[in-house]
Amino acid sequence: xxxxxxxxxxxxxxxxxxxxxxxxxxxxxxxxxKNEFVAVVGPSGCGKSTLLKLLSGLxxxxxxxxxxxxxxxxxxxDEIGIVFQQPTLLPxxxxxxxxxxxxxxxxxxxxxQEKEQANSLIKMVGLEDFATRMPGELSGGMQQRVGIARxxxxxxxxxxxxxxxxxxxxxxxxxxxxxxxxxxxxxPKTVLFITHSISEAVLLADKxxxxxxxxxRLSEEIEIDLPRPRSAATVREKAFSEYTDRIRQxxxxxxxxxxxxxxxxxxxVNL
Amino acid sequence: xxEFTVSKTQILKRYLPAITLALILPAWxxxxxxxxxxxxxxxxxxxxxxAFVEVDFDRWGLHLWATLKVALLGFxxxxxxxxxxxxxxxxxxxxxxxxxxxxxxVQSTPVVAIAPLLITMFGSGEAPRLAITCLITFFPLVVxxxxxxxxxxxxxxxxxxxxxxxxxxxxxxxxxPYALPHIFSGMKVAVTLAIIGAVVAEFVAAEQxxxxxxxxxxxxxxxxxxxxxxxxxxxxxxxxxxxxxxVQAYFFGWTxxxxxx
Numbered sequence: 001x002x003x004x005x006x007x008x009x010x011x012x013x014x015x016x017x018x019x020x021x022x023x024x025x026x027x028x029x030x031x032x033x034k035n036e037f038v039a040v041v042g043p044s045g046c047g048k049s050t051l052l053k054l055l056s057g058l059x060x061x062x063x064x065x066x067x068x069x070x071x072x073x074x075x076x077x078d079e080i081g082i083v084f085q086q087p088t089l090l091p092x093x094x095x096x097x098x099x100x101x102x103x104x105x106x107x108x109x110x111x112x113q114e115k116e117q118a119n120s121l122i123k124m125v126g127l128e129d130f131a132t133r134m135p136g137e138l139s140g141g142m143q144q145r146v147g148i149a150r151x152x153x154x155x156x157x158x159x160x161x162x163x164x165x166x167x168x169x170x171x172x173x174x175x176x177x178x179x180x181x182x183x184x185x186x187x188p189k190t191v192l193f194i195t196h197s198i199s200e201a202v203l204l205a206d207k208x209x210x211x212x213x214x215x216x217r218l219s220e221e222i223e224i225d226l227p228r229p230r231s232a233a234t235v236r237e238k239a240f241s242e243y244t245d246r247i248r249q250x251x252x253x254x255x256x257x258x259x260x261x262x263x264x265x266x267x268x269v270n271l
Numbered sequence: 272x273x274e275f276t277v278s279k280t281q282i283l284k285r286y287l288p289a290i291t292l293a294l295i296l297p298a299w300x301x302x303x304x305x306x307x308x309x310x311x312x313x314x315x316x317x318x319x320x321x322a323f324v325e326v327d328f329d330r331w332g333l334h335l336w337a338t339l340k341v342a343l344l345g346f347x348x349x350x351x352x353x354x355x356x357x358x359x360x361x362x363x364x365x366x367x368x369x370x371x372x373x374x375x376x377v378q379s380t381p382v383v384a385i386a387p388l389l390i391t392m393f394g395s396g397e398a399p400r401l402a403i404t405c406l407i408t409f410f411p412l413v414v415x416x417x418x419x420x421x422x423x424x425x426x427x428x429x430x431x432x433x434x435x436x437x438x439x440x441x442x443x444x445x446x447x448p449y450a451l452p453h454i455f456s457g458m459k460v461a462v463t464l465a466i467i468g469a470v471v472a473e474f475v476a477a478e479q480x481x482x483x484x485x486x487x488x489x490x491x492x493x494x495x496x497x498x499x500x501x502x503x504x505x506x507x508x509x510x511x512x513x514x515x516x517x518v519q520a521y522f523f524g525w526t527x528x529x530x531x532x
Binding site: 106 | 424426427429430431432433434435436440444445448449451523525526
């Protein structure tokens with residue numbers, strides 16, 4: 001299958017306030033297949049936010065190219081939906097209008113069909129009883145559900161999620177993860193999921209990209225070969241902990257990571 | 272038992288301001304009578320009340336209207352200038368770098384000191400009084416609006432740009448509403464400053480208004496009358512503050528929810 005998203009030797013520099021260039025990304029190359037769920041893990045300063053801005057077309061890479069459907073990304077496109085770390089809803093709009101915000105903001109008007117589309121998305125994220133509530137009345141988890149529905153409104157092919165559950169408590173976080181998998185199953189999309197949590201990455205993704213910091217580089221790419229649908233039982237599987245150990249090892253002791261530790265992983269790319 | 276004591280303290284908390292006032296007034300009255308304090312030094316509350324009712328209702332109305340007109344028009348004018356200016360400053364780094372120092376210089380110049388100058392510049396009509404009110408209310412409004420608009424989460428700006436929405440929409444549909452809680456805080460400060468501005472202007476040049484009436488009363492040693500006008504003035508100022516609060520709560524209830532959080 002033709003890759004959906006490709007990054008080819010992407011390097012990015014930005015200027016600090018003192019005018020010194022800082023390298024945020026160095027020679028990052030990877031590709032994502034259609035409807036693949038890819039997680040990116042790495043410590044702070046590994047260029048995850050830069051990656052998000054490059055993919056969404058908000059910035060252009062200094063070197064290399066970012067391609068979606070084989071064409072370089074030169075400006076933001078409708079094919080991409082973004083879920084941010086904080087729900088960042090508009091506090092003066094109710095749930096329904098927050099979900100519709102992208103269309104309203106873009107075109108000023110909303111059709112009946114789009115309203116129905118928003119309603120079904122609200123239902124999909126489990127908030128049908130809260131459509132007329134204001135964001136201030138919702139819990140953090142519910143607000144992030146609204147954020148997910150908003151990102152899905154323009155029916156994007158690619159969903160970029162920037163540590164979407166990091167502001168939530170551990171229990172809500174787990175629940176949201178499984179809900180995300182259910183939504184992804186109902187309307188398949190290509191997902192790029194940025195996270196700090198190794199277990200979350202292994203639990204959700206088909207492929208985990210491990211980044212290392214200063215400058216941000218791709219240090220390893222691991223295919224997660226766990227059966228779907230995944231559930232709380234997945235966490236107890238032996239292979240699950242092997243994957244998480246392996247990733248942890250790669251993050252904390254990159255040089256000592258033994259690539260042959262996991263027998264059934266054949267697609268290791270060590271950069 | 273404990274529940275009872277809690278509700279008791281709650282009642283006490285609620286009525287504490289009224290109780291304080293109810294204790295201060297008789298004490299004040301008592302001190303004035305006991306020590307025979309002359310009314311031109313400190314009039315007793317009863318004398319102030321007497322002076323208040325002796326002045327015609329129409330006369331109070333006339334002075335109140337004169338002060339309110341200047342305060343509210345100046346405040347409105349200030350809003351009309353400061354909010355668009357804040358939008359321009361948020362939109363352009365260069366403009367904000369250029370204007371901010373000027374604003375700070377203007378703010379740090381005492382308005383009372385430039386009031387006579389403004390009168391000679393603008394003549395003796397309504398214009399200098401509006402200018403003084405505008406000048407005194409301007410800064411809190413610009414600062415609160417700018418701060419509010421700058422406090423908009425960068426993700427929302429990213430969202431707006433990722434939708435390729437025009438720049439004016441970013442300002443009007445995201446930044447400006449986001450700044451409303453800040454703007455209302457600024458308005459609460461500015462509306463009471465507007466009364467101060469109007470009074471300062473009346474002290475310098477006016478033939479009516481509550482500020483003028485205070486000065487006029489004092490110069491004739493009608494100190495109880497001056498006190499009556501002073502108290503009237505603070506009640507008006509408080510009412511305006513409450514009015515802004517009410518508008519915020521009624522039309523922009525969500526901004527209050529944010530304050531609580």
